[in-house]
Amino acid sequence: MEKMEKRRKLIISLIGSSIIFILFVPLFQQSFRPRSSSPTFDYSRKHQIWKKRDDARMEGKESMELRLRRLVRGKDLAQLDATGMTCLYDFHFEQCIVNKPVIIPTNEPLVVYVPSDQPPEKRTLQPYARREDPTAMKEVTPIQILHGNNITHRKNASSYCEVTHEVPAIVFSSGGFIGNVFHELNEIIIPLFLTSRHFNSKVQFVITDYADWWVFKYKDVLKKLSSFEVLNGDGDGDGRVHCYPAAVFGLRYHDNLALNSSEIPGGYTVADFRNFLGETYNLTMKATKKPNKKPKVLLISRKETRVLLNEDEMVKMMLNLGFEIHKAKAHEMLYLDTFAQVVNSCDIIVGAHGAGLTNEVFLRDGAVVVQIVPLALNWASDTYYGNPAHSMGIEYMEYKIVAKESSLYDVYGPNDPIISNPLVVFEQGYRDARSLYIDGQNVTIDLTRFRGTLIEALKFLGYPIS
Ligand SMILES: *[C@@H]1O[C@H](CO)[C@@H](O)[C@H](O)[C@H]1NC(C)=O
Ligand SMILES: *[C@@H]1O[C@H](CO)[C@@H](O)[C@H](O)[C@H]1NC(C)=O
Ligand SMILES: *[C@@H]1O[C@H](CO)[C@@H](O)[C@H](O)[C@H]1NC(C)=O
């Protein structure tokens, strides 16, 4: 309860408006009440129907097995085939794949059972793809998987099933760094796509560290990837014991906002993911040059850190250049169905280094991202937004500030190593340096120089420059 409260507070501060959150809690709960993934069958007396069902079930079982096997390779695959279960602990993620009946009691949080004739073993994993980051993982409750022939508590487990599903469960956490859109896409949405897309919606998502608002925000993605309603796996779900023919715990991760077609599950590129978003949110991902209409810019307006201190002057300058401006506000991003379309209608995103730039995933091909890079944040800017933009087919431009544009310059002056030699400052202590440059810096943009960058962007987009 205390943890819930803490998270709630965090989210409120992130969204910047408690009213929105409070208004929506009841709504989420109504629309996401879990229900069984197995429609009740009409157990007809006719043999034929039974026969048909059995055939369909066999077919379904085979394809389910193929789909599960696509998630492992090499010795992990050999182990899955030999024992029906394998777990891998990668640098970024933890994942267990189980190709036999799994019991998930939602009345008994985060312990699951896999009865079998193997010697008993207990596996623990945290189903969130930021394993290397202890701060994120503190917000992710571990799941215990009890596997084998002497899992005493549920020895007779199959007789406990209250809801029997015919599709596998994919279990993941909506904890970690949610509240930050970069992490939501990087650690959950893209990994979920990689793990589940090839199941053709024949999976049910079981979400631990269940956050109503997160499920609401990504409802369209969740619906597109699964034909079944999500199940709250925390123990305050429907309180029943759910049984699945197989399950995947944890999500596969490749790299920052990346999909590598050579890696598991094989064949998915960033373009596939963007097309998936296009289908989900009705977007046009193909480049469309529209020199007849005004160029439209999405301005990411930050309020606490890396604030553009002369944002109003920037806006005036952009209006003078002929731009139509949409200023993105934090609460707006909760309604992804409409917000994704707003982003998609823009030609350019402008913003200081920060999570808001993640919205580049919704731009059409050939649109432009202009990242304002504060002092000492070159590496992070390239790694999290620059390189991913390139791989998405989006034109990426940087506006690197000079020392004088940083608020740190006014505080420390030109001769302090904080200004003259940030690399040394990073070497002396990563944590302090990070909080200094990431959280302790605002910028005042040089309007003349920035105007030059925007004109470059307009030229790239094919707009005549007057
Ligand atoms: C089964 O597990 C219980 C407790 O976990 C233990 O006391 C018992 O010896 C085990 N039995 C076998 C046959 O391994
Ligand atoms: C286990 O379940 C089976 C089938 O439901 C039942 O017949 C049997 O009595 C149960 N055994 C125990 C020890 O509960
Ligand atoms: C994609 O994955 C393959 C196989 O793991 C690897 O060799 C290659 O470097 C990766 N590509 C990128 C761009 O990371």
Ligand SMILES: *[C@@H]1O[C@H](CO)[C@@H](O)[C@H](O)[C@H]1NC(C)=O
């Ligand atoms: C998506 O587009 C289709 C047809 O173009 C339309 O019927 C539907 O309402 C749109 N959905 C959304 C969410 O905009």
Ligand SMILES: *[C@@H]1O[C@H](CO)[C@@H](O)[C@H](O)[C@H]1NC(C)=O
């Ligand atoms: C940055 O600007 C915001 C908003 O004006 C302010 O609250 C914050 O204290 C500033 N940060 C620094 C380090 O000056």
